Amino acid sequence: MCGIIGIVGSSEAAPRLIESLKRLEYRGYDSAGVAAQVNGVLERRRAPGKLANLEAVLAAEPLRADTGIGHTRWATHGAPTERNAHPHIAGRVAVVHNGIIENFAELKAELQAKGRVFSSDTDTEVVAHLVDQNLMDGMEPLEAFSSALKRLSGAYALCVLIGGETEIIFATRNGPPLVVGYGDGEMFVGSDALAVGPFTNRILYLEDGDYAMVDHKGAAIFDASGAAVDRPIKIVASSAAVMEKGNYRHFMEKEIHDQPEGCQRTIAAYVDPLTAKTAVPGGIDWASLERVQIVACGTSYIAGVIGKYLIEKYADLPVDVEIASEFRYREPSIRASALAIAMSQSGETADTLAALRYCQAKGMKSAAVVNATESTMAREVDVVWPIHCGPEIGVASTKAFTAQVSVMTALAIAAARARGRIDAAEEARLVRVLLESPRLIAESIQLEEAVRAVAVEIAKARDVLYLGRGPMSALALEGALKLKEISYIHAEGYAAGELKHGPIALVDEKTPIIILAPFDHYFEKSASNMSEVMARGGQVVFITDPDGAKHAPAGARVVMTAPSCDPLISPLVMSAPIQLLAYHVAVQKGADVDQPRNLAKSVTVE
Numbered sequence: 001m002c003g004i005i006g007i008v009g010s011s012e013a014a015p016r017l018i019e020s021l022k023r024l025e026y027r028g029y030d031s032a033g034v035a036a037q038v039n040g041v042l043e044r045r046r047a048p049g050k051l052a053n054l055e056a057v058l059a060a061e062p063l064r065a066d067t068g069i070g071h072t073r074w075a076t077h078g079a080p081t082e083r084n085a086h087p088h089i090a091g092r093v094a095v096v097h098n099g100i101i102e103n104f105a106e107l108k109a110e111l112q113a114k115g116r117v118f119s120s121d122t123d124t125e126v127v128a129h130l131v132d133q134n135l136m137d138g139m140e141p142l143e144a145f146s147s148a149l150k151r152l153s154g155a156y157a158l159c160v161l162i163g164g165e166t167e168i169i170f171a172t173r174n175g176p177p178l179v180v181g182y183g184d185g186e187m188f189v190g191s192d193a194l195a196v197g198p199f200t201n202r203i204l205y206l207e208d209g210d211y212a213m214v215d216h217k218g219a220a221i222f223d224a225s226g227a228a229v230d231r232p233i234k235i236v237a238s239s240a241a242v243m244e245k246g247n248y249r250h251f252m253e254k255e256i257h258d259q260p261e262g263c264q265r266t267i268a269a270y271v272d273p274l275t276a277k278t279a280v281p282g283g284i285d286w287a288s289l290e291r292v293q294i295v296a297c298g299t300s301y302i303a304g305v306i307g308k309y310l311i312e313k314y315a316d317l318p319v320d321v322e323i324a325s326e327f328r329y330r331e332p333s334i335r336a337s338a339l340a341i342a343m344s345q346s347g348e349t350a351d352t353l354a355a356l357r358y359c360q361a362k363g364m365k366s367a368a369v370v371n372a373t374e375s376t377m378a379r380e381v382d383v384v385w386p387i388h389c390g391p392e393i394g395v396a397s398t399k400a401f402t403a404q405v406s407v408m409t410a411l412a413i414a415a416a417r418a419r420g421r422i423d424a425a426e427e428a429r430l431v432r433v434l435l436e437s438p439r440l441i442a443e444s445i446q447l448e449e450a451v452r453a454v455a456v457e458i459a460k461a462r463d464v465l466y467l468g469r470g471p472m473s474a475l476a477l478e479g480a481l482k483l484k485e486i487s488y489i490h491a492e493g494y495a496a497g498e499l500k501h502g503p504i505a506l507v508d509e510k511t512p513i514i515i516l517a518p519f520d521h522y523f524e525k526s527a528s529n530m531s532e533v534m535a536r537g538g539q540v541v542f543i544t545d546p547d548g549a550k551h552a553p554a555g556a557r558v559v560m561t562a563p564s565c566d567p568l569i570s571p572l573v574m575s576a577p578i579q580l581l582a583y584h585v586a587v588q589k590g591a592d593v594d595q596p597r598n599l600a601k602s603v604t605v606e
């Protein structure tokens with residue numbers, strides 16, 4: 001959940017390191033720092049908080065060198081202070097790290113017993129001391145680095161500078177991703193393609209266990225056994241455009257508005273608009289498949305729940321969806337005959353990756369619904385289902401969520417057809433319904449002014465309740481998660497039918513209740529839940545469609561009408577209002593929308 005960058009350059013490294021760290025801030029922003037060798041001596045600049053603080057430090061005290069390393073931190077071990085900010089230095093060694101060194105306490109005690117003095121509370125610092133101790137014991141730099149790696153257990157992506165080796169960076173990954181960028185006479189190492197995007201689009205993805213010695217001429221890469229290996233260099237799409245906010249105030253606002261176009265791109269990869277048939281890649285034999293096991297976290301988990309509703313309803317195929325961090329440790333009773341689907345925007349979420357590997361170890365065929373198609377998850381599964389929504393920078397997931405739901409909707413139609421649950425005519429009808437969704441999402445986004453007005457009231461609330469039935473119960477979870485994570489208001493999403501089993505005790509005139517209820521077969525029940533909460537003073541924001549508005553009980557504080565649509569795509573069409581509500585409440589509260597406190601975009605540690 002941290003971002004790291006290394007540059008072996010031919011011009012001032014500091015401003016380039018900062019440029020890259022700006023692209024990595026979505027991975028964590030508790031502190032930031034850079035290190036370089038000035039006349040062969042290691043120097044560093046660090047600052048707690050946002051990158052702007054580090055820029056101020058560098059403006060006051062420039063760092064003049066062409067080779068350097070940088071880091072933006074999401075704190076795991078040690079408070080987010082300057083003392084704990086990376087890079088960490090011990091003797092001739094500077095290190096930046098993403099991940100967790102799980103045996104750091106034991107290593108730290110061993111090193112302290114040798115007289116080594118530590119200056120931080122972090123796990124990372126042990127790496128600098130291990131490499132430096134190896135150098136002091138007479139090892140050459142590459143051996144000092146590789147021998148130190150053999151002592152580590154845990155998840156780590158590292159960049160290391162060694163004093164005296166002024167034009168070399170040592171790097172490794174074991175878990176969190178790390179890429180090597182190839183420039184013209186310059187080389188780069190970064191957490192992902194975005195990090196090195198300003199400098200090159202020629203990218204090599206290190207594999208788990210690889211380590212590398214990178215200099216101006218290129219990279220010498222070795223696998224965990226120490227054997228020299230070649231990894232392919234790929235040309236990746238330029239990411240520069242995506243990194244701009246355009247005329248939006250926040251990436252999240254831009255990404256909400258990008259959804260119609262994003263979902264159009266996603267859907268086009270899974271259906272054939274000319275034949276109105278599904279065209280899902282991967283060759284899954286849906287007809288003989290007995291069960292699907294979905295593992296995911298956060299918003300991706302919620303997209304998986306919606307996938308379950310759709311696949312079971314349309315394809316009559318059993319689907320289990322589970323929070324990855326629970327699944328991976330509870331010894332679930334699963335069968336090799338099931339298909340494992342990992343859902344992840346980043347493709348690097350540690351818990352989801354571990355749960356996926358658990359399924360694979362049980363013999364399951366595996367697929368990944370991911371945005372980052374070069375991510376670890378994408379490279380470890382049998383089938384990749386990309387969501388094609390472009391890099392998502394806002395920590396709160398929006399366009400990736402609807403893109404994931406779009407993929408799950410296409411899978412549901414394909415599975416239904418393959419299992420004989422629908423004929424070709426019904427498949428064509430459903431495909432056409434799915435193809436309409438981008439236009440209807442755009443119409444739903446037109447509710448923004450009404451949402452902005454409601455947000456003023458909701459921003460004053462202490463607690464907010466979201467209710468829905470069927471797929472809307474999952475959207476209620478998503479609405480609550482969005483509000484919590486960017487406005488810091490406590491919110492809960494609940495299946496509306498559960499209200500009477502406890503949560504209704506929460507209802508009073510101070511608690512806004514957001515009810516999601518398109519005019520479908522759940523509507524009548526949702527309407528009676530609405531009456532129940534209003535009878536107890538609940539202030540209801542009713543999000544429905546024109547028919548629902550006609551039939552809604554009187555008394556709601558606000559009724560918003562999203563476009564009417566087929567139940568197949570109501571999760572897609574009803575997402576925008578809850579995303580916009582969370583966004584505008586956060587703006588009302590002056591919260592840091594794109595980089596909410598305590599969060600990071602990609603949770604690569606458990």
Ligand code: AGP
Nearest residue numbers: 298299300344345346349396397
């Ligand atoms: C969503 O708004 C959150 N930022 C978070 O729940 C996220 O969905 C979760 O961490 C999973 O990330 P992934 O999709 O990259 O695996």
